[in-house]
Amino acid sequence: MITYIYNKFCSTINYINKHPNENNMTYLQHFNHAINMSGKLAYASIAVFSHAIYPPIHEKTASSIISELYFENLKRQQTDFKKN
16 A cells, blocks of 8 residues: 555656656746746736726736747747757
8 A cells, every 4th residue: 555655656746747857947946937937927917907907008018028938938948959
């Protein structure tokens, strides 16, 4: 029974770490990256919502954030590609 639980635990850990490892990150690095991106996207979402209500504000906020995230990820992917 202990072996079964241990094997299930290990397979779960391997499953959780598969995506971060494929992107040359640890679980914590990936977690931090995803949380950071989530915060920026939440801010962009609020900016777009407030812009919809009152168009003179946040005219370029969301598009700037999305562009920044895109180029950050593109740069990271190119760096990872060069490592492999």
